[in-house]
Amino acid sequence: MENIFHSVRLDDEKCLGCTNCIKRCPTQAIRVRNKKAYIISDRCIDCGECIRVCPHHAKYAVTDHFNELLKFKYRIALPAPSLYGQFNNLDNVDYVLTGLKKMGFDTVVEVSKGAEFISDATRKMLESGELKKPVISSACPAILRLIRIRFPNLIGNILPLYTPLDFAARFAREQAKKETGLSDEEIGVFFISPCPAKQTEIKRPLCFTEQKVNGAFAIKDIYPVLLQTMEKLTPEELEPLNDSGIIGVGWASSGGEAAGLLKERYLAADGIENVIHVLEELEDEKLNDLEFIELNCCTGGCVGGVLTVENPYVAKARIQRLRKFMPVSCNGLPEKFTLDALGWTKELTPSPSMKLADNVIKAMHMMSQRREIEAALPGLDCGICGAPSCTALADDIVRGYAEKSDCVFFGLQAIRENPDWVPAPFREKNGTAKKATDDYANDFASAFIHNTPKEENDT
Amino acid sequence: MESIKLHYDISATDFTRAGAASGDVKRVLKELGVAPATIRNVAVAMYEGEINMVIHAGGGEIDVEITEDAIQMILTDHGPGIENVELAMKEGYSTAPDNIRCLGFGAGMGLPNIKKYSDEFRIDTELGVGTTLTLKVYMS
Numbered sequence: 001m002e003n004i005f006h007s008v009r010l011d012d013e014k015c016l017g018c019t020n021c022i023k024r025c026p027t028q029a030i031r032v033r034n035k036k037a038y039i040i041s042d043r044c045i046d047c048g049e050c051i052r053v054c055p056h057h058a059k060y061a062v063t064d065h066f067n068e069l070l071k072f073k074y075r076i077a078l079p080a081p082s083l084y085g086q087f088n089n090l091d092n093v094d095y096v097l098t099g100l101k102k103m104g105f106d107t108v109v110e111v112s113k114g115a116e117f118i119s120d121a122t123r124k125m126l127e128s129g130e131l132k133k134p135v136i137s138s139a140c141p142a143i144l145r146l147i148r149i150r151f152p153n154l155i156g157n158i159l160p161l162y163t164p165l166d167f168a169a170r171f172a173r174e175q176a177k178k179e180t181g182l183s184d185e186e187i188g189v190f191f192i193s194p195c196p197a198k199q200t201e202i203k204r205p206l207c208f209t210e211q212k213v214n215g216a217f218a219i220k221d222i223y224p225v226l227l228q229t230m231e232k233l234t235p236e237e238l239e240p241l242n243d244s245g246i247i248g249v250g251w252a253s254s255g256g257e258a259a260g261l262l263k264e265r266y267l268a269a270d271g272i273e274n275v276i277h278v279l280e281e282l283e284d285e286k287l288n289d290l291e292f293i294e295l296n297c298c299t300g301g302c303v304g305g306v307l308t309v310e311n312p313y314v315a316k317a318r319i320q321r322l323r324k325f326m327p328v329s330c331n332g333l334p335e336k337f338t339l340d341a342l343g344w345t346k347e348l349t350p351s352p353s354m355k356l357a358d359n360v361i362k363a364m365h366m367m368s369q370r371r372e373i374e375a376a377l378p379g380l381d382c383g384i385c386g387a388p389s390c391t392a393l394a395d396d397i398v399r400g401y402a403e404k405s406d407c408v409f410f411g412l413q414a415i416r417e418n419p420d421w422v423p424a425p426f427r428e429k430n431g432t433a434k435k436a437t438d439d440y441a442n443d444f445a446s447a448f449i450h451n452t453p454k455e456e457n458d459t
Numbered sequence: 460m461e462s463i464k465l466h467y468d469i470s471a472t473d474f475t476r477a478g479a480a481s482g483d484v485k486r487v488l489k490e491l492g493v494a495p496a497t498i499r500n501v502a503v504a505m506y507e508g509e510i511n512m513v514i515h516a517g518g519g520e521i522d523v524e525i526t527e528d529a530i531q532m533i534l535t536d537h538g539p540g541i542e543n544v545e546l547a548m549k550e551g552y553s554t555a556p557d558n559i560r561c562l563g564f565g566a567g568m569g570l571p572n573i574k575k576y577s578d579e580f581r582i583d584t585e586l587g588v589g590t591t592l593t594l595k596v597y598m599s
Contacts, residue, residue, distance in 0.1 A: 153495030280482060284502045355492035360598065361527050363491040364461050371463070 003428065007061045007199035008046045012036055014058035017425050019383035020060060021050035026272045027149055027354075031396070032386035032425035036445035042353045045145035046197040047272055047297045048306035061196030061307060069104060072188030072214070074180055076172045076250040077105040079192040080114040080251035082302040083219055084322055085315025087227070093249075093322065097241035099230040101191070101223075108175065108241055111191070112248030114168030116331035117342075119247050119260035121161055124337055126261065126291060132157050132268075134290040137257055137452075139163045142297035143275065144206055144348065152350030152410035157293075160207070160344045164251060165191055165198065168214040191216040194305025197297070199229060206252065207344040218307040245327040254301035258294040260271045260329075268294040270301050356398065370398045377407055384408045387424035463487070463525040469509055469536075471518035480521055481505040484530075491525070495599065500596045501530050504576040507569045508534040508592055514555055515539070516590065529578070532594045540586040548574065 017035035022028075031045035035060070037050075052058040053082035069075050079099045084093055097108045118139075125131055138144060138159045147154050163171070169189050175188050175437060191198060192419040202213045250256030254270035267290055269278045275295045281287050300312030308315065355368075358361040374394040385406040387393040396402035405414040406424040414421040463485065467480035485502045505521070508584035512519040516538025524531045541547045547554075550571045574580045 098554065130465065150489075153499060240574055280485075283482070283499065284478075284486070285507055286506075311516070352492065354490055356490050360493060361461070364463055364525065364527065367463055367487065367491060368461065 003148050004012070004041060005200060005203040006039070006041060006046055007063065007196040008039065008044060008051065008201075009062055010037055010039060011058045011060055014040055014056045016056055016058070017160060017386075018055070020055060020390075021155055022383055022386070022388045023027050024049050024053045026146065026276060028388050028392050030388070031401075034451055035426060035429070039399065042351065043149060045142050045149065045297075046200040047142040047146070048196045049272060049317060051188035051196070051306045063089075063193065063196075063199050063200065063217065063307070064190070066217065066221075068215050069188060069190070073172060074188070075105045076176060076187065076189045077101075077108045077192055078111050078114075078168050078172060078189060078213070079108065080165075080194050080219070080302060081110070081115065081249045081319070082305060082308060082315060083192055084192040084249065085303050085319045086219060086308060086310045087230070087318070089368070090318065090322060091360075092327065093242040094238045094240060095233055096226070098233055098237060098239045099226050101239065101241075102229045102233070103225060105190075107172070109168050109172035109175075110242070110244050110248065111164050111168045113331055114162075114171065114248075115164035115251040115257075115260070116244055116248040116329050116332055117171075118162060118164050119251075119257070120331070121331070121334045121337060121342055122159060122161040122292075123261055124160065124333065125159070126263070126337065130339075134293045134454075135159050136282075138295045139204075139251070139257060140197070140295060140297050140302075140426070141201040142272075143198065144201075145296045145351075146272070146297070146350040147279070148206070148275070148348065149353055151283055152352050153420065154279060154283060155224070155348050155350060157282070158348065160339070160348075162342045164248075165213065166208070173212055173403040185289055187215045188357050189212060191218060192222055194219050194302050194308045195298075196306060202431070203244050205346075206398050207348050209345045209347050215429070218341060219305075220307050220309050220330065223309050242259055242326075243330050245329045246323045247329040248331070249323055249326065252301060252319050253303050253312070254296045255294065256301065261292055263291055265290050266294065268296075270296040270304070271299040272297050301416070339370040356395075366398045370394045373397050373404065382408070384423055384425065386423075399422050460520070460526055460528075463491075464558075465523040465525075466469040467523075468519045469512045469521060471513065474513065477510055477513050478506050479517075481509050482522055484532075487525070488530070493530075497530070497596055497599050500576040500578075501532070502519060504573045504594055504596065505532050507573045508594070510571045511573075512536050512538070519589075527598065529595050529597045532596075534590075534592040534594070535589065537589040538571055540588055541557075541582075541584045542586060544582060 015036045016252055017032045021037050022030045022032060027043045027045055028208040029040045030037050035058060048061060051061060084096060100108045136157045138161060173187055173189055174272055191213050199216045202211055202216055204213045247260040249258060255268040258266040258268045269275050299317055303315035304312035356366040377390040379390050385393045393402055397404060405412045408423055411423055470476055481502050484505060485498055488498045516536035521535030522533045546552050548570050577594040578597045581593040584590040
């Protein structure tokens with residue numbers, strides 16, 4: 001198992017161990033044990049769906065604390081374009097950008113500026129004919145992780161390019177070094193983020209050997225302070241910081257990236273279930289007539305990120321209004337652009353954690369066993385066993401992480417043999433369950449989960 | 460030798476479910492850790508066959524057998540049979556009615572594609588009785 005950083009975590013105290021998140025996880029990465037919904041580390045893509053659906057707010061995303069800023073002499077804010085959709089009656093982005101500076105950042109570089117460079121780079125790369133089509137956008141970090149786990153054979157279609165955030169960070173850092181003479185270590189670059197998966201990408205980049213962003217602050221955390229600061233701003237105080245146009249800011253919502261390519265044969269899908277359907281079709285070569293596929297994990301695109309405060313459709317409407325007063329684009333790449341300058345520095349590797357075994361023969365044996373078990377289960381997908389479906393329980397059983405009596409139907413028999421028996425999700429460490437099953441619950445927890453990660457090291 | 464057998468009944472008229480069987484086989488092969496190129500070949504060949512059954516034959520049955528050497532698919536229907544197999548195997552030839560073409564199917568690529576993506580391809584057809592396709596994709 002990879003011992004790795006995840007931004008999406010479980011708050012033990014708040015979790016009641018219900019079935020809401022296990023049912024909605026797109027990679028079936030959550031199981032209830034010991035009355036808590038544990039996340040299976042190597043299946044989690046940090047999409048944040050569980051944060052969205054948990055009625056008890058027991059799932060949350062870790063982002064950086066503002067104290068992180070104190071570690072640096074010079075602090076740069078990189079606001080996501082989705083930030084602009086969070087404010088009512090905003091008609092000038094400079095209010096937001098000046099507000100960020102007043103909050104204690106030395107400078108602000110818009111991620112939408114980076115987006116315009118990346119739009120231009122993507123156009124040039126599509127023209128070059130060097131990419132395998134249809135090209136899949138690489139901007140959504142949860143989608144990259146989804147493809148690694150569920151669609152590894154599509155890795156070759158992913159655009160091997162910087163994201164707007166990567167580019168904005170590099171640009172901001174180089175500019176700051178030139179202007180201040182400070183070293184890399186003295187400059188702190190922070191993303192103002194709608195997205196938990198971006199935080200994971202910052203701590204553990206998949207396609208880059210180094211990370212130019214030092215951390216991320218959640219839009220929802222920065223919003224109250226920023227709003228207060230913005231309300232106090234007078235028009236005279238505004239600094240002309242906005243340096244991106246319709247194309248860059250358009251990346252905030254679904255379809256914006258694709259529209260910026262100025263092509264017709266594209267598809268833009270958002271919402272993780274819709275995205276999965278598109279990837280299935282792409283895998284079956286049914287979408288070969290398309291040039292570009294933009295995929296956003298969140299409904300509506302980044303404006304739908306779980307770290308935002310506003311409804312995605314309201315945010316999108318506001319951004320549409322803002323864009324009306326903007327130029328089409330303010331940024332473009334130099335003519336002699338080469339992929340070497342903005343390409344990935346590390347290969348994106350598959351992580352097929354759904355497969356049963358490394359060896360096909362062993363996997364076939366396990367598959368036969370699983371099918372037998374599944375046939376015996378009731379097929380109600382009730383979730384009482386702590387797994388999202390009967391198939392998932394059968395899968396856990398053959399992998400050694402669950403037992404047949406975890407199913408309430410077989411549990412009845414278990415009760416006859418042992419009146420103290422309780423279903424897996426309700427077992428407590430020192431409760432009424434059998435000793436053997438207690439150990440098992442603990443094994444599961446230690447072998448499978450990351451609710452309290454200690455190390456943030458990569459493998 | 461151990462094998463995994465999967466059986467699917469293909470409904471005659473329900474286009475919303477077309478592709479469900481090949482999608483399921485794809486999922487199984489991924490869980491088995493089969494090579495991506497092999498999975499793609501199986502998925503494309505079987506999907507085309509599945510769609511053919513829905514369009515031309517009033518549905519049918521698909522039996523899949525997975526062994527460590529190969530994936531075998533037997534697609535059986537009791538449709539009208541194919542009058543001229545040689546013609547049907549030609550790219551672009553299609554007898555699909557207009558209402559099917561409206562849905563984006565019937566481009567005349569079905570059988571040629573199935574053959575292209577299979578390592579072994581056999582077609583048995585009899586007019587008024589039905590058609591059976593026997594396909595094999597080797598594990599790479």
